[in-house]
Amino acid sequence: MMLNSIMYSKWAQYMFIGVSAPGKPKLTSCRSPEKETFTCWWEPGEDGGLPTTYALYYHLENSETVYECPDYKTAGNNSCFFNKNDTSLWVNYNITVVATNALGKNISEPVEVDVAYIVQPNTPENVTAVVVDEDQGPFVRVSWEKPRTADTRSGWITLLYQLRVKQQKDKEWEEYNAGMQKYYNVFSLHPDTEFMVQVRCKPDHGFWSEWTQTTYIKMPDYIPRQRSLWIIITIFSVFIVLILTWTLNVKRNSVKLCLLPPVPGPKIKGFDKQLLKSGKTEEVFNSLVIQGFPPTIDYDDLLVEYLEVYDNEEQELVLDGKDLSEDCIKSKSPSDCDSGRGSCDSRTLLLEKCMVGRKGSGSDQHQYSQHGETSWASTESSECQGLEPGSPESSDGRVKTWPVVFSSPQPHHHYQAETVKPVYHSVPEILNHSSPHIMPTNYHHLHHQDIPQQEGRHGKPACRHSQSYNHFNLDGLNTPAPGVSPSRSLEYVEVQRVNPENMLLLRPLSDPNREPEGSDYAGEDYSKVKEVTSNNILLLRRDTSHHCVDDYSQASQCTTQQPPHPCKPVIYQSNSGMPQEGMRVMGNGYVDSTVLMPSY
Amino acid sequence: MSRSLKQVAVLLVALLCLDPHSRVSSAPICTHGPSGCHVPSLADLFDRVIQHSARMHSLSNDLHSEFEQYFLPSKNSIGKIYRKCHTSSILTPNGKENAQKLAREELTEVILKLLMAWRDPLFQLHQSMAHQQDFNSFSSNKALEMGDMTHELRKGVEKVAEKMRVLGMLGNSVTGLSPAETMLPISDSGEAMSNYELLYCFRRDSNKVQNYLKILKCRIIPEHDC
Numbered sequence: 168m169m170l171n172s173i174m175y176s177k178w179a180q181y182m183f184i185g186v187s188a189p190g191k192p193k194l195t196s197c198r199s200p201e202k203e204t205f206t207c208w209w210e211p212g213e214d215g216g217l218p219t220t221y222a223l224y225y226h227l228e229n230s231e232t233v234y235e236c237p238d239y240k241t242a243g244n245n246s247c248f249f250n251k252n253d254t255s256l257w258v259n260y261n262i263t264v265v266a267t268n269a270l271g272k273n274i275s276e277p278v279e280v281d282v283a284y285i286v287q288p289n290t291p292e293n294v295t296a297v298v299v300d301e302d303q304g305p306f307v308r309v310s311w312e313k314p315r316t317a318d319t320r321s322g323w324i325t326l327l328y329q330l331r332v333k334q335q336k337d338k339e340w341e342e343y344n345a346g347m348q349k350y351y352n353v354f355s356l357h358p359d360t361e362f363m364v365q366v367r368c369k370p371d372h373g374f375w376s377e378w379t380q381t382t383y384i385k386m387p388d389y390i391p392r393q394r395s396l397w398i399i400i401t402i403f404s405v406f407i408v409l410i411l412t413w414t415l416n417v418k419r420n421s422v423k424l425c426l427l428p429p430v431p432g433p434k435i436k437g438f439d440k441q442l443l444k445s446g447k448t449e450e451v452f453n454s455l456v457i458q459g460f461p462p463t464i465d466y467d468d469l470l471v472e473y474l475e476v477y478d479n480e481e482q483e484l485v486l487d488g489k490d491l492s493e494d495c496i497k498s499k500s501p502s503d504c505d506s507g508r509g510s511c512d513s514r515t516l517l518l519e520k521c522m523v524g525r526k527g528s529g530s531d532q533h534q535y536s537q538h539g540e541t542s543w544a545s546t547e548s549s550e551c552q553g554l555e556p557g558s559p560e561s562s563d564g565r566v567k568t569w570p571v572v573f574s575s576p577q578p579h580h581h582y583q584a585e586t587v588k589p590v591y592h593s594v595p596e597i598l599n600h601s602s603p604h605i606m607p608t609n610y611h612h613l614h615h616q617d618i619p620q621q622e623g624r625h626g627k628p629a630c631r632h633s634q635s636y637n638h639f640n641l642d643g644l645n646t647p648a649p650g651v652s653p654s655r656s657l658e659y660v661e662v663q664r665v666n667p668e669n670m671l672l673l674r675p676l677s678d679p680n681r682e683p684e685g686s687d688y689a690g691e692d693y694s695k696v697k698e699v700t701s702n703n704i705l706l707l708r709r710d711t712s713h714h715c716v717d718d719y720s721q722a723s724q725c726t727t728q729q730p731p732h733p734c735k736p737v738i739y740q741s742n743s744g745m746p747q748e749g750m751r752v753m754g755n756g757y758v759d760s761t762v763l764m765p766s767y
Numbered sequence: 768m769s770r771s772l773k774q775v776a777v778l779l780v781a782l783l784c785l786d787p788h789s790r791v792s793s794a795p796i797c798t799h800g801p802s803g804c805h806v807p808s809l810a811d812l813f814d815r816v817i818q819h820s821a822r823m824h825s826l827s828n829d830l831h832s833e834f835e836q837y838f839l840p841s842k843n844s845i846g847k848i849y850r851k852c853h854t855s856s857i858l859t860p861n862g863k864e865n866a867q868k869l870a871r872e873e874l875t876e877v878i879l880k881l882l883m884a885w886r887d888p889l890f891q892l893h894q895s896m897a898h899q900q901d902f903n904s905f906s907s908n909k910a911l912e913m914g915d916m917t918h919e920l921r922k923g924v925e926k927v928a929e930k931m932r933v934l935g936m937l938g939n940s941v942t943g944l945s946p947a948e949t950m951l952p953i954s955d956s957g958e959a960m961s962n963y964e965l966l967y968c969f970r971r972d973s974n975k976v977q978n979y980l981k982i983l984k985c986r987i988i989p990e991h992d993c
Contacts, residue, residue: 203862203863229855257971257975258861283974320985321982321985321993322981322993
């Protein structure tokens, strides 16, 4: 009973659920392989349990005539194949599938198809891959043919090809577009591996075909040339790196020194760090004090030896004053040692300067004795360098050639030249009778010649110096002037005048009896000091009057003074005020700036 | 100073321009053939024309898909056109055999007819697209380009036909199109076709033109890419 009911219910189930009208079929796709025929496939719906038949119907656009599929078989199950005669391009097909069974039928959704746009060609054929060996390395040449059905010859279809390559183990394919050509060269494939190749194609407007069957190709074993070059380069560079490293290692220390030079610590001589740390700053800094700084130079050492080469005491030098003056003027050379002016203008004129000029003037006017010349010449350079007025500091011993002024107890005369400025000569070796510092050897002594009768030019006999005068004798007489003695004192000597025998009459500028006629020869280069005020101000006067300034008549006081050092300035006292230290006012109103040097 | 320099420079330039030897004059178009300049061969002309048509068709394809995408979201709409394209009166071969059966002259004529028929409608299409706010300027520019390209293509095909005629490949049966034959894109119902319909029809017709040209080319010059 139970069994019966179950069976009955089952049968009833079957009876009630069982058959039905077929489900709706569905057109899946329509494709044309060559744009001449096409096929449509459908998917059947549920069949409803009953045998169902399917039919495909179509009609063209703008036409109501319905046609049934001409060929259900060629393309397989659930397909409809339209042959060439039934295919029209550029026309819409309205296709439906009807499923029919005993209980009913069902119609699929209509599909609009334009054959021109559903072209999907067949796969390319005869894919071949060949290894081609060339200089750059082997590569693979893949070639194929068009699908048989596609008619590209008449231009009806244009196909574009594509291929893809991969190794067996790779996941991704490498794709290449070949365009319309039917071959392709694949480069840069790994050697000694097997590759898989596939090709497909597509019309210019349409769908891609399926990939062809895999074609296998094996790359030969080869070493790429480029790679070998790189290997060589790598080995070389490694080699070089090793050598460099080894060298660096050997010269480790010097490299360290080069790259990281040690920072010099402060090293002060006499500086004791420990002392500083201990906190006794005074002691520390005391140790820094250098004894004997600034250096005190014995001023004597600065003086040069006066003409020590001169071995004959009785040489006389006679200068031709006139020539001297001319040469002096000529000898204003750019290599003048004096800072400011030509040596001729300077009061510190060296005889050598004139000597230089004189030498060129001709030998017939040779007015110096042999010895005199050489001796003068020898001292020339030394004196030259030292005679920077106002530059007391000098580096070498040559500075010591301070102008040594002749002084002589004998009266002297003025030297006068109408057109020439007063020329002051300084001679390293002075014959100074009255000087306490008498050099016993090697001096020039100058002879004076008293020419009282010629002093009338100026007409100031009162100015005649009674003590000493000098003149240079051309003839080289060996008569030492009476009382002439060498002196180391520095004094300026002025040329008083030239006597007719071509002798320069000199007189020391420190001569107190000398009348201050130097004011006659003021010239434009000099300015006379009118007075010196108490606060170190020099008042200069510009006019060149011939009269003597009374202020300087007191100059006589100083002649008795002998400076302790020859270089010491002779300081004159004047009633108007004290000339300041370091400033030397000469008898004729000029200020000698050369003495503006610190007195060491 | 600079002013005078400028003037001098201007004078110099003027002098140079006036120099008879440096004057630019127009040279005559090659009349001597290979001795002068390069005269494009028939193959070259065909290639150019086919490229042109390909470009034209791709433009129409793009515009049509744009239209379908944005303006006709549902493909199931009944409103799909079943109107005839205005060029449907032109008899065109609808298959390969039919196309191959046509003589060269007829084929050329069909091509020219088609191109001629679309000259004005494309202009209208561009105009209407430009006016509507729905289109961006890119689309309307495409439509404009499409119209220009059709015009150029027609000129090109005429040149090809001329060349063929010169070479003796074409008979004289190809007649020029009279203006009377130009058709207006008016459907049977008398309404003007919509933009979508125009694009649909033009897409098809440009495909036809491209195909016909290729057939023509491979028939006349078979060696090249055929």
